[in-house]
Amino acid sequence: MTDVYRLISQTQAEYARTIDNDKLEAWPDFFIDACTYRITSAQSHADGLEGGVVFCASKGMLTDRISALREANIFERHSYRHILGAPCILSENGDRVESETAFIVARIMRTGETAVFATGKYLDTYRVGGGKALIENRLVVCDSNRVDTLLVIPL
Amino acid sequence: MTDVYRLISQTQAEYARTIDNDKLEAWPDFFIDACTYRITSAQSHADGLEGGVVFCASKGMLTDRISALREANIFERHSYRHILGAPCILSENGDRVESETAFIVARIMRTGETAVFATGKYLDTYRVGGGKALIENRLVVCDSNRVDTLLVIPL
């Protein structure tokens, strides 16, 4: 029997590691092809707004997003550090698992200055099978309503 | 056999989620009826002072605390985000488990500004049974001695 909690904990840690190690080209591989990836604010989420600041409706769009990000950033960038809480498993239905996971992301400027960049939660649907968990839907709900800068990196 | 480490990890994650999602009315349900809940500072704790800034000696007092908090906050409040470390299991004695868990809490102002609000550790006694872990005693030891503002939300 798959240990879903463990599997999702480890997948989340790998996900964070991939971004923070700047292996952004590997980021879409955490998702199934027919995925959605959205970033929104807590306020918009509470108001029932579906749009979000970022909306990707397929794995291909995630790949495009990374390509655009690489082209836009000719100069050296800030770096980021994700620290995640343990996932809360909300439901298990066949191979589909819903979870909620808290995150905090620090941003490290090239000058060395470090600050809290974003906090929030991942609302995820995973597809679990063959010892792997792939993201079907990720809704990133940022606690702050100042989400303009969030366009920069994957969360 | 109960996997105590796992059970407490998951309970802590649910506890944090309940607070950060502003489901404060459900917060007392993490405790047994004859519980204690205290908040103190590292300095007071090192000095052996028992009092603490906050002291609740029953689940009923936790419920009262939330009611008071709701009445006091007519206007929209800040939001908070807890990120917890993995628990350290200090002892297991029958259905009673002692653990220590590190936390960091970020506060998100309505303006969008985010900062580290509090750090510290939970010193807990859990009562474990029937696949659940309920808090018998929680002592929240805040690293900072500036604990006045800590009166606001449950930690």
Add this chain to the structure above:
Amino acid sequence: MTDVYRLISQTQAEYARTIDNDKLEAWPDFFIDACTYRITSAQSHADGLEGGVVFCASKGMLTDRISALREANIFERHSYRHILGAPCILSENGDRVESETAFIVARIMRTGETAVFATGKYLDTYRVGGGKALIENRLVVCDSNRVDTLLVIPL
């Protein structure tokens, strides 16, 4: 069979607890005798520089480091709080396990002010046996290049 992921998760939590509770004399006991402990910056690490800001090549050097730290700090010091992500297990080879773990460390000044002090990752080799995991090599890669103050406490 040893549950390596679990063992390393718990060891990391104990490690952090030992430092944050100022039990620094117990810190070397997380390492084997013939260990290495280094602190470097992400930039130096990316450039392939081996040196690092801190280099200890045995458990004895770790002990010496703590003695020096205790002597240098006659006055009361700041305190620190480590929050760690779940470890990513990179390889398992006999009793040798490599892992990568994200961290964020907050510093609490005596005035009560709290700020993000350091973020980064642990690149570890553990030796696992007898239900314990001891660190053979720990490379602490700090995200920021401002590592001068990092000389103060163990990370």
